[in-house]
Amino acid sequence: MAASLSEVVLAFQSLSDEYEQHLHRETGVIVGLTKSDIRPYLDGVRDVAQAPEWIREPLETIEEARSSNDWVELPDPSYVSDRAIMRNFCECLPDDEVCRDLMDALYGSGASEMFKEKVKKHGMRDDWQSFRRESVAEVAEGWLQEHDIPYDDDTDEADPRDEMSDPDLKISDFLG
Numbered sequence: 001m002a003a004s005l006s007e008v009v010l011a012f013q014s015l016s017d018e019y020e021q022h023l024h025r026e027t028g029v030i031v032g033l034t035k036s037d038i039r040p041y042l043d044g045v046r047d048v049a050q051a052p053e054w055i056r057e058p059l060e061t062i063e064e065a066r067s068s069n070d071w072v073e074l075p076d077p078s079y080v081s082d083r084a085i086m087r088n089f090c091e092c093l094p095d096d097e098v099c100r101d102l103m104d105a106l107y108g109s110g111a112s113e114m115f116k117e118k119v120k121k122h123g124m125r126d127d128w129q130s131f132r133r134e135s136v137a138e139v140a141e142g143w144l145q146e147h148d149i150p151y152d153d154d155t156d157e158a159d160p161r162d163e164m165s166d167p168d169l170k171i172s173d174f175l176g
Contacts, residue, residue, distance in 0.1 A: 002150040003028030008140045009133065009155060015077040022065035022073050025149050030074075031061045038062060072147050079143070085135045086115050089128060098122050 003023060011021050011030050021032030033055065040046045041059050048059050065071035086106055093099045101122070105114040119128045137155050144151045 001027050002152045003030075003144060005137060005141060005144070005151045005153045006155050008144060008151065009137045011074055012080055012136050012140045012143075013133075015074060015080060017077060020062065020073065022062060022071045023149065024065075025070055025072060025147075028149075028151070031058050031065065032074075033058050033062060042066070072149065075143065080136055080139050082112060082132075085132055086112075088135065089131045092131070098124075 007028065007030060008023065011023070011032070014032075015021075018035055019032055020035055020038060021030055023030050037055060038059065041048045041051055041055075042063055048056065048063065051059055065073070083106060087103070090099045090102045090106075093102070102115060102118050105111060105118045108114075116128075119125055133155075141151070141153070
């Protein structure tokens with residue numbers, strides 16, 4: 001069984017210094033927990049057998065993953081350079097004025113949020129999200145190849161979770 005590229009892309013989109021994720025080379029299963037959930041158990045402070053049921057199986061899997069070559073830990077967040085993806089997006093734009101406006105947002109504190117606000121202002125949110133998803137897919141695909149992990153490129157299939165990750169959706173959008 002091969003890994004699902006779309007699942008790996010979702011995992012890459014959630015890379016965090018506070019989250020540990022592992023991919024099984026043969027089954028494509030991805031398991032992850034926050035490091036604050038993992039630490040007390042895997043550092044020996046608490047007994048895994050005494051862990052709440054909801055966390056026990058993932059803890060045991062991560063414990064196995066840390067000591068097995070069958071599992072590969074997903075990279076840290078710096079592996080996916082959001083700033084480089086933003087810059088590449090700007091460079092693909094046909095309108096030089098919009099390109100400059102978005103590029104200006106890439107400097108200083110809060111650059112990512114400023115960039116997203118300007119993308120929204122220019123009515124390019126869907127274009128940006130598609131571009132970012134495709135860029136992360138390229139990075140994830142390269143990572144899978146680098147680690148000799150077989151995968152199915154199922155990124156063209158619609159994923160209903162994409163709607164749930166829309167930063168502009170509000171709970172009221174789902175209420176009658």
